[in-house]
Amino acid sequence: MNNVHDLQPTLDRAAAAVSSPPDESVIAQALLGVEKCMMDLVNSDVEVLRDASRHIIGAGGKRVRPRLALLAFFAAGGTSADLKDVTAIAAAVELIHTASVVHDDINDHGVLRRGRPSVNALWGRTFALLTGDFLFTKVFELIAPYGIYNTILAEATTALVEGETLQASAVKNRQFTRETYYRIIGLKTAALFRAAAMLGAKCSGASERDIQALGEFGFNIGLSFQIVDDVLDVVGSPEQLGKTSGIDIAQGRGFAVAYENENGQIVEHDDTAADPMISIRKDVLAGTALEEARVQARRFVREAIEGISHLPESAARTELMALAESVVERDF
Amino acid sequence: MNNVHDLQPTLDRAAAAVSSPPDESVIAQALLGVEKCMMDLVNSDVEVLRDASRHIIGAGGKRVRPRLALLAFFAAGGTSADLKDVTAIAAAVELIHTASVVHDDINDHGVLRRGRPSVNALWGRTFALLTGDFLFTKVFELIAPYGIYNTILAEATTALVEGETLQASAVKNRQFTRETYYRIIGLKTAALFRAAAMLGAKCSGASERDIQALGEFGFNIGLSFQIVDDVLDVVGSPEQLGKTSGIDIAQGRGFAVAYENENGQIVEHDDTAADPMISIRKDVLAGTALEEARVQARRFVREAIEGISHLPESAARTELMALAESVVERDF
Numbered sequence: 001m002n003n004v005h006d007l008q009p010t011l012d013r014a015a016a017a018v019s020s021p022p023d024e025s026v027i028a029q030a031l032l033g034v035e036k037c038m039m040d041l042v043n044s045d046v047e048v049l050r051d052a053s054r055h056i057i058g059a060g061g062k063r064v065r066p067r068l069a070l071l072a073f074f075a076a077g078g079t080s081a082d083l084k085d086v087t088a089i090a091a092a093v094e095l096i097h098t099a100s101v102v103h104d105d106i107n108d109h110g111v112l113r114r115g116r117p118s119v120n121a122l123w124g125r126t127f128a129l130l131t132g133d134f135l136f137t138k139v140f141e142l143i144a145p146y147g148i149y150n151t152i153l154a155e156a157t158t159a160l161v162e163g164e165t166l167q168a169s170a171v172k173n174r175q176f177t178r179e180t181y182y183r184i185i186g187l188k189t190a191a192l193f194r195a196a197a198m199l200g201a202k203c204s205g206a207s208e209r210d211i212q213a214l215g216e217f218g219f220n221i222g223l224s225f226q227i228v229d230d231v232l233d234v235v236g237s238p239e240q241l242g243k244t245s246g247i248d249i250a251q252g253r254g255f256a257v258a259y260e261n262e263n264g265q266i267v268e269h270d271d272t273a274a275d276p277m278i279s280i281r282k283d284v285l286a287g288t289a290l291e292e293a294r295v296q297a298r299r300f301v302r303e304a305i306e307g308i309s310h311l312p313e314s315a316a317r318t319e320l321m322a323l324a325e326s327v328v329e330r331d332f
Numbered sequence: 333m334n335n336v337h338d339l340q341p342t343l344d345r346a347a348a349a350v351s352s353p354p355d356e357s358v359i360a361q362a363l364l365g366v367e368k369c370m371m372d373l374v375n376s377d378v379e380v381l382r383d384a385s386r387h388i389i390g391a392g393g394k395r396v397r398p399r400l401a402l403l404a405f406f407a408a409g410g411t412s413a414d415l416k417d418v419t420a421i422a423a424a425v426e427l428i429h430t431a432s433v434v435h436d437d438i439n440d441h442g443v444l445r446r447g448r449p450s451v452n453a454l455w456g457r458t459f460a461l462l463t464g465d466f467l468f469t470k471v472f473e474l475i476a477p478y479g480i481y482n483t484i485l486a487e488a489t490t491a492l493v494e495g496e497t498l499q500a501s502a503v504k505n506r507q508f509t510r511e512t513y514y515r516i517i518g519l520k521t522a523a524l525f526r527a528a529a530m531l532g533a534k535c536s537g538a539s540e541r542d543i544q545a546l547g548e549f550g551f552n553i554g555l556s557f558q559i560v561d562d563v564l565d566v567v568g569s570p571e572q573l574g575k576t577s578g579i580d581i582a583q584g585r586g587f588a589v590a591y592e593n594e595n596g597q598i599v600e601h602d603d604t605a606a607d608p609m610i611s612i613r614k615d616v617l618a619g620t621a622l623e624e625a626r627v628q629a630r631r632f633v634r635e636a637i638e639g640i641s642h643l644p645e646s647a648a649r650t651e652l653m654a655l656a657e658s659v660v661e662r663d664f
Contacts, residue, residue, distance in 0.1 A: 137490040144483040151476040158469040
């Protein structure tokens with residue numbers, strides 16, 4: 001994996017993953033442009049940065065954020081002839097997310113990510129830290145010329161870091177309540193989803209009202225996406241998810257923990273038990289936390305869909321609504 | 333240290349450190365503006381980010397980068413009436429450096445920084461990683477509206493991360509030669525010095541020729557600054573330097589290591605010796621590496637000074653030249 005010099009296999013794999021067959025959809029073609037933009041951007045004379053970046057980008061992932069940006073662009077009236085800006089923005093959004101997962105895997109000791117060994121696992125902590133920094137700085141090089149877009153994206157990135165930090169603080173101080181949970185996921189996940197949708201819409205020259213509506217749509221499906229992610233962390237296996245699972249309960253966080261904390265079921269878990277994870281997981285699976293999580297996630301999706309119903313009917317609007325549904329119905 | 337809510341004592345300390353008395357100098361006043369800009373910028377509802385950021389910013393440091401930006405601004409014709417942009421740029425440059433030292437201290441296990449415990453030592457690795465990320469993202473929020481300045485600064489930040497990575501790679505692969513050393517310090521230190529000086533000059537509306545000349549000046553004193561830093565890491569004590577010293581030789585890097593590697597004196601050090609650090613340090617001190625380093629550093633300072641001799645004579649130009657001299661003559 002230390003010799004990723006040829007882009008083509010990665011791009012082919014991305015093409016296959018994005019849609020089947022890719023030429024059925026304008027979005028699939030546009031997403032290929034996003035892949036290429038990301039892979040080109042992280043080229044560097046410093047081999048380890050290039051290789052580690054392409055390793056994690058080439059692993060694929062759901063690409064829900066760039067898809068959201070592109071669909072918002074088309075739903076707000078953008079055309080295929082004018083994809084340059086939205087491609088850069090979509091790549092920037094995905095790379096911000098990617099940088100954050102590289103750093104997350106250091107803090108969480110995650111060894112599996114997107115079905116591959118994490119950067120941390122392959123290159124070690126020092127290079128993982130620097131690769132995450134590199135991805136952040138390359139994003140800001142990419143979007144430096146974009147003025148106001150730049151401010152929106154920088155603010156969303158700050159929110160992401162604040163959300164991650166608030167989460168670590170709440171765990172440390174054993175204050176992982178439901179109120180804190182919603183504040184955390186608003187910052188660490190939904191803010192970037194909102195930025196993706198707003199900026200996609202902005203690139204199409206949409207009205208301020210449509211930009212705001214699509215931003216709100218993004219925020220709501222971001223909340224929903226994160227809640228479902230937290231459910232899957234409890235119920236899913238590493239094979240299904242392509243990443244280390246069970247981390248949330250082990251670390252005292254996630255929807256289930258917030259729910260159980262507030263319902264007095266998990267106040268403090270016994271670190272000295274043979275495997276506290278197994279017994280807590282059993283409690284969570286037996287309880288109502290996960291059902292409650294799905295209910296909340298569906299509520300946000302409903303709000304999301306209602307919020308863009310005023311947009312003119314289009315294939316992109318239909319796909320946006322389908323994206324919202326898929327966020328809550330997914331199994332990985 | 334977890335309760336840094338009142339800015340005034342920090343600003344007072346900064347005022348005292350910058351110059352004595354501060355009203356003697358326009359630069360000292362401008363540097364106070366930079367301190368305030370940095371402290372205000374890192375305000376956050378997430379307490380640990382605000383506190384850890386203000387802890388490291390409030391520790392002071394030499395402020396050579398913002399000083400360089402401000403002096404370049406004045407030397408290229410800028411006036412006190414028009415400090416807004418250059419203040420933001422100078423703060424951004426100093427914060428990029430600050431973010432990088434917070435992350436460095438994770439990778440190097442540094443426990444002392446600017447005479448205070450490092451963020452890593454006080455808040456632990458997870459929060460130190462997130463604080464560094466936060467400082468990077470806040471910088472990009474700050475400079476998002478600055479267009480082309482933004483591109484220059486983002487590129488310098490990428491160079492910094494590349495330089496740090498190249499250094500870690502060269503150490504790991506035992507390829508720490510003099511050629512690699514110069515490439516490393518060009519990227520990790522001199523590129524940001526160049527950006528500071530160029531952007532300072534740009535803010536004054538200078539000609540392209542003067543911007544380039546001041547950029548070259550910055551690059552040269554950046555090289556010189558880093559060489560002297562590496563000398564001081566060998567000869568200085570933690571008390572003098574305000575940071576953990578002796579790290580470079582312990583990690584197999586720095587000017588002395590590059591010099592000795594190429595002169596066949598340190599090929600591989602014996603990790604199993606009782607304290608390999610002490611014997612290597614003795615060899616280096618007895619040899620010519622440190623004298624050679626000082627000679628090189630002085631050469632870059634001379635080039636730097638010659639390169640701005642065409643600028644009109646001014647107090648700022650005189651201070652720039654004095655800054656260049658001080659970089660190489662300093663003891664901490």
